[in-house]
Amino acid sequence: MSQMRPLNSAEALSLIKESITQIVPDADFTLVEPDDKFRDVLELDSLDFLSLVELLSERAGVLIDEEDYPDLTTLSDTTRFLVERTRRGS
Amino acid sequence: MTAFTMPSLGADMDEGLLQEWLVSPGERVHKGDVMAVVETDKAAIEVECFESGTVGRLLVEPGTRVPVGTPLALIEDQAVPDERAGVGEAMVSKAPTCATGGQEPATRHQRPAPRRKAARKPEVTPEPALAASRKEPTGEHVHAPPEPSGGADSVIGAGPLVRHLAVLRGVDLTTLHGTGPGGRITRADVEHAQPPLAPKVRASPYARRLAHDLGVDLAAVQGTGDGGAVRAADVRTAMRTLAGGKGPERTDRGPLTGDTLPDAAIRRDSRPEDRTDTMRRAIADLMSRSKREIPHYYLSTTIDLTAADDWLRRINRARTPTDRLVPAALLLKAAAVAAREVPALNGYWQNGEFVPASEINLGIAVSLRQGGLLAPVIHTADTLPPDALMTRLKELVQRARRGRLRGSEMTGATLTVTSLGDQGVEAVFGVIHPPQVALVGFGAVVERPWAAGGMLGVRPVVTATLAADHRATDGAVGARYLTAVDRLLQRPEEL
Secondary structure (H helix, E strand, C coil): CCCCCCCCHHHHHHHHHHHHHHCCCCCCCHHCCCEHHHHHCCCCCHHHHHHHHHHHHHHCCCCCHHHHHHHEEEEEEEHHHHHHHHHHCC | CCEEECCCCCCCCEEEEEEEECCCCCCEEECCCCCEEEEEECCEEEEECCCCCCEEEEEECCEEEEEEECCEEEECCCCCCHHHHHHCCCCCCCCCCCCCCCCHHHHCCCCCCCCCCCCCCCCCCCCCHHHHHCCCCCCCCCCCCCCCCHHHHHHHHHHHHHHHHHHHHCCCHCCCCCHHHHHHCCCHHHHCCCCCCCCCEECCHHHHHHHHHCCCCCHCCCCCCCHHHHHHCCCCCCCCHHHHCCCCCCCCCCCCCCCCCCCCCCHHHHHHHHHHHHHHHHHHHHHHHHHHHHCCEEEEEEEHHHHHHHHHHHHCCCCCCCHHCHHHHHHHHHHHHHHHHHHCEEEEEEECCCEECCCCEECCEEECCCCCEECEEEHHHHCCCHHHHHHHHHHHHHHHCCCCEEEHHHHCCCEEEEECCCCCCCCCCCCCCCECEEEECCCCEEEEEECCCEEEEEEEEEEEEEEEECCCHHHHHHHHHHHHHHHHCCCCHCC
């Protein structure tokens, strides 16, 4: 896992959206408010969510443990999580 | 010589549409290699070969709908490569005289193996000889009889090795003058032939037809298949580019762009809407039959998942996301092992009696994003460690949603499991998939107050249910099954 440079909010959000789109190709983000539970809105099941964790951890170069999952509930949570984690250097 | 036939990919399948060949004549195939893509009412399925050998004639054109059991291609016996192959002499290849795949000693000659290609490789340019003898298909034929024999091989005097070589070199055999015995075209003839001015474009048969139908020049299409072969998706991409970004297919939602269900998006009879419709109809028929014929009984129990949850957390902590397990892997394993303990729920109701199955093959209900569901199969699930089960589960769900399941993954389920936990409900009382006799359901893992040892605490729990066929078993048997599932989940490390 290669550590990337710190991400800003915009970069983190677009990384999240890209990753979700890879799993749910027709994901419509106009339906997802920043504080919605995106798993529910976009119908990601547990396997999809695991794939998302895989993609985010790979692309952002950070470790994401199961204990971190509650921080990956909404788009704004997840953005904040990635920004902080990449700044901290994993 | 045997026939590769249209397989039955489910109890409710009578016929299938051959969508695309993934092998070419002369190609060596091994048991388990993917031969073709077949469309059923529910999905496009990659169909595998059930024996090893050399692909002989392809008997059915892509786009043809045929009944289950119809020979699609001939598989010639596997043979040790003949030393004559090195000499470069073309071998006589007599066309089979019947399409039913009877034993034909005359055709059991040795065939040098073309270098094995990846199983999923799309077919390269069809052999010129064969292509020449084929009519350009204009659409779906219903129930077309197998192509009469005596076609290509007798028209062009060249053996499979030579024809294969011609394909690789882009040489049109019909333009060659054979120097072999009886005017037969030899390997040397092909090797010395001038390559045609414009090299023939490598393309899958379906891509070729699509290009023809859409009026797209194949030579102008950028191929993304093996060796730059043009695939159907490439043709559509080119079409979209030509049309200024507005392709002929729908642009609304649905994961039917790019690689998903690549060939289903345009064909007249299988546009996504139609696919959803036919799947809806297939599900309706099967479920109606189930409720008409099967007297269901239902049981439910709530299972404490504390042990399983702790075990998963411990296991997953040291793992990268790729290797982590989800609770579903343990639930499936427990469901399979419990079926070993209560075999009366694992098998089929056939001709008025229960026929137990020798293996435990779990059908896994997978809901599709565009609607509908499929139940691909994890074979011998009781023997797989949770890690292997997890891997299979991921593969199956992904392929089910991409519309590219294998034939073997669609057949042989002896017991089906459905899990609606991710949809947020706590319990699911299922409808049995005939001819099976039971269906196991798991709801969401939720935290609930739980009394144990006189103490009240909060624990993760799951509701496990069983829908079973009362003709085959009584409630007591079902109860034993759910009790076994519970007991097994209390010792996850032994699963």
